[in-house]
Amino acid sequence: xxxxxxxxxxxxxxxxxxxxxxxxxxxxxxxxxxxxxxxxxxxxxxxxxxxxxxxxxxxxxxxxxxxxxxxxxxxxxxxxxxxxxxxxxxxxxxxxxxxxxxxxxxxxxxxxxxxxxxxxxxxxxxxxxxxxxxxxxxxxxxxxxxxxxxxxxxxxxxxxxxxxxxxxxxxxxxxxxxxxxxxxxxxxxxxxxxxxxxxxxxxxxxxxxxxxxxxxxxxxxxxxxxxxxxxxxxxxxxxxxxxxxxxxxxxxxxxxxxxxxxxxxxxxxxxxxxxxxxxxxxxxxxxxxxxxxxxxxxxxxxxxxxxxxxxxxxxxxxxxxxxxxxxxxxxxxxxxxxxxxxxxxxxxxxxxxxxxxxxxxxxxxxxxxxxxxxxxxxxxxxxxxxxxxxxxxxxxxxxxxxxxxxxxxxxxxxx
Numbered sequence: 118x119x120x121x122x123x124x125x126x127x128x129x130x131x132x133x134x135x136x137x138x139x140x141x142x143x144x145x146x147x148x149x150x151x152x153x154x155x156x157x158x159x160x161x162x163x164x165x166x167x168x169x170x171x172x173x174x175x176x177x178x179x180x181x182x183x184x185x186x187x188x189x190x191x192x193x194x195x196x197x198x199x200x201x202x203x204x205x206x207x208x209x210x211x212x213x214x215x216x217x218x219x220x221x222x223x224x225x226x227x228x229x230x231x232x233x234x235x236x237x238x239x240x241x242x243x244x245x246x247x248x249x250x251x252x253x254x255x256x257x258x259x260x261x262x263x264x265x266x267x268x269x270x271x272x273x274x275x276x277x278x279x280x281x282x283x284x285x286x287x288x289x290x291x292x293x294x295x296x297x298x299x300x301x302x303x304x305x306x307x308x309x310x311x312x313x314x315x316x317x318x319x320x321x322x323x324x325x326x327x328x329x330x331x332x333x334x335x336x337x338x339x340x341x342x343x344x345x346x347x348x349x350x351x352x353x354x355x356x357x358x359x360x361x362x363x364x365x366x367x368x369x370x371x372x373x374x375x376x377x378x379x380x381x382x383x384x385x386x387x388x389x390x391x392x393x394x395x396x397x398x399x400x401x402x403x404x405x406x407x408x409x410x411x412x413x414x415x416x417x418x419x420x421x422x423x424x425x426x427x428x429x430x431x432x433x434x435x436x437x438x439x440x441x442x443x444x445x446x447x448x449x450x451x452x453x454x455x456x457x458x459x460x461x462x463x464x465x466x467x468x469x470x471x472x473x474x475x476x477x478x479x480x481x482x483x484x485x486x487x488x489x490x491x492x493x494x495x496x497x498x499x500x501x502x503x504x505x506x507x508x509x510x511x512x513x514x515x516x517x518x519x520x521x522x523x524x525x526x527x528x529x530x531x532x
């Protein structure tokens with residue numbers, strides 16, 4: 118899902134709020150920034166992104182990319198990785214049927230993934246239908262994960278382990294905006310896979326999607342996979358609602374996922390319930406976001422017993438995964454009153470990500486899998502909203518009383 122125009126509209130709204138008497142913004146500066154945003158919108162429309170149904174705009178191309186340099190101090194371990202280069206296509210098949218697709222070339226184009234490919238049937242602002250390969254409507258990043266839309270070089274740990282971004286599936290659902298400030302998505306898609314059979318191989322119709330898929334001591338992330346002859350004996354319900362008019366500058370989101378995960382490999386269903394809440398708030402130069410996630414997995418003892426005799430999965434599956442993060446940043450040019458379209462955002466984030474928060478009887482926790490305290494300090498420079506140059510430093514304290522540090526540099530862009 119591409120929300121470039123919505124992102125620009127939110128920025129424009131923020132500028133309008135910041136221009137009120139309470140914030141004493143300069144009127145001419147406000148008008149100049151709105152003109153810049155208007156130019157950005159016109160540029161996007163000229164390339165067909167969000168444009169009308171004239172013949173020359175029926176198919177448009179967009180995408181994003183990011184290059185990372187990561188260094189672990191004291192280990193002589195430095196790596197550079199063209200982590201992602203994504204190409205997206207938006208096609209107006211009719212004025213009410215739209216096609217969206219995105220292909221992700223990862224790690225120097227050594228891995229190819231289909232990120233999404235779905236049809237939108239636009240019936241009414243309050244009720245529309247979507248079908249195909251869709252991104253799970255969970256949290257702040259999974260649907261809008263373009264790297265210049267978040268401040269850190271790497272995706273936050275919470276959005277990697279507990280919300281396995283980017284998480285997709287095949288199915289269908291409904292979405293809409295029934296009233297001003299309220300939007301929703303409700304889908305039915307193939308479930309994550311908690312266990313896997315021995316001898317599973319990529320693309321053989323046994324639930325691999327390019328790799329062996331199963332939950333493990335790193336949480337539910339290993340249970341996702343490409344929609345590639347994917348096992349689909351179990352389906353889950355995915356639902357999300359977003360509220361944007363509760364208070365100026367505030368957005369609140371709530372997500373839920375529920376469904377069995379064993380796909381009839383064993384008698385037990387391994388039902389998974391994920392509950393997530395998030396908040397995003399912008400006041401003038403101050404910007405913050407926070408998320409909390411709780412995941413309960415039924416029959417975890419039976420899942421681990423199966424994995425003890427199958428080479429398809431490794432076990433260590435927890436009854437409960439839990440985590441949260443909170444991030445705050447300052448839009449420095451706005452704070453200092455600089456008359457510029459550039460943005461510089463010093464930021465700080467705290468995370469707690471426990472992928473083995475509660476274990477079933479008979480399975481010991483690997484305490485090093487629980488990231489009890491994760492501190493990230495960094496700065497992002499955006500010469501334009503579609504480009505971000507980032508650097509940050511992360512300190513991770515593990516559950517076994519050890520810690521790791523990492524220094525990161527990133528280049529991110531969206532086109």
